[in-house]
Amino acid sequence: MGRSGVATQALAAVDIALYDLKAKRAGLPLAKFLGSYRDSVKTYNTSGGFLNATLEEVKNRATRSIEEGIGGIKVKVGLPDSKEDLRRVAGIREHIGGDVPLMVDANQQWDRATALRMGRQLEEFNLVWIEEPLDAYDFEGHAHLAQVLDTPIATGEMLASVAEHKGLIAANGCDIIQPDAPRVGGITQFLRLAALADERGLGLAPHFAMEIHLHLAAAYPREPWVEHFDWLDPLFNERLETKDGRMIVPDRPGLGVTLSDQARAWTTESVEFGAQP
Numbered sequence: 001m002g003r004s005g006v007a008t009q010a011l012a013a014v015d016i017a018l019y020d021l022k023a024k025r026a027g028l029p030l031a032k033f034l035g036s037y038r039d040s041v042k043t044y045n046t047s048g049g050f051l052n053a054t055l056e057e058v059k060n061r062a063t064r065s066i067e068e069g070i071g072g073i074k075v076k077v078g079l080p081d082s083k084e085d086l087r088r089v090a091g092i093r094e095h096i097g098g099d100v101p102l103m104v105d106a107n108q109q110w111d112r113a114t115a116l117r118m119g120r121q122l123e124e125f126n127l128v129w130i131e132e133p134l135d136a137y138d139f140e141g142h143a144h145l146a147q148v149l150d151t152p153i154a155t156g157e158m159l160a161s162v163a164e165h166k167g168l169i170a171a172n173g174c175d176i177i178q179p180d181a182p183r184v185g186g187i188t189q190f191l192r193l194a195a196l197a198d199e200r201g202l203g204l205a206p207h208f209a210m211e212i213h214l215h216l217a218a219a220y221p222r223e224p225w226v227e228h229f230d231w232l233d234p235l236f237n238e239r240l241e242t243k244d245g246r247m248i249v250p251d252r253p254g255l256g257v258t259l260s261d262q263a264r265a266w267t268t269e270s271v272e273f274g275a276q277p
């Protein structure tokens with residue numbers, strides 16, 4: 001089945017569980033077990049700025065996020081009408097003020113010409129990054145944007161293996177790399193590509209799964225970001241603490257999460273493979 005896709009994601013589940021177990025046996029939070037550089041990581045909210053939300057809703061959610069100690073605000077762009085994107089970004093920048101970190105995420109919606117034009121028009125908003133402006137596999141196009149724009153380019157969430165990330169890194173396709181540990185085969189693979197990214201001087205902002213990536217980001221040498229997403233909250237008994245724009249690494253051993261009763265109800269205790277005659 002190759003070295004990406006569903007086989008790799010299946011391996012990731014086991015790999016991540018084994019790292020959790022290993023750190024627990026050492027009596028350390030996973031971040032410390034890996035040799036962390038910090039006890040908290042800069043965090044930004046991603047789930048308040050989707051395209052289906054009105055500008056007023058995005059503004060209100062941004063205010064709430066900042067009150068909850070989440071420091072950065074990310075909004076989606078890539079509407080059919082680019083002028084509307086710019087109007088929304090201008091509105092949110094004005095609302096949160098110049099000092100709050102702001103990012104945009106195009107989720108691969110632009111072609112090269114649109115991305116360049118939009119990238120130039122977005123420079124005035126002093127964005128932390130522009131995320132996935134182009135097709136995830138257009139490394140050359142991303143590299144061109146990273147070279148000509150002042151605003152850093154972030155991408156990598158869709159890539160499904162270390163080999164694919166190697167291609168992105170070799171092409172100078174981003175300033176900030178956004179690997180997803182469950183998608184690239186787990187923590188073992190994530191650490192391999194994080195070492196390559198550090199070697200090239202790249203920033204790190206892992207994609208989704210903050211419960212895992214908080215630890216991995218804390219163990220990255222350069223100041224990283226972690227994406228705040230509360231979608232997986234129902235799975236776990238614990239909640240991650242955010243304060244003054246940072247997410248605090250829990251001091252519980254391993255990943256520091258236990259499955260909720262709700263999560264247990266969604267799983268079966270045993271599975272039989274293959275029908276026995």
Ligand SMILES: [Mg+2]
Nearest residue numbers: 105131132157
């Ligand atoms: Mg994204």
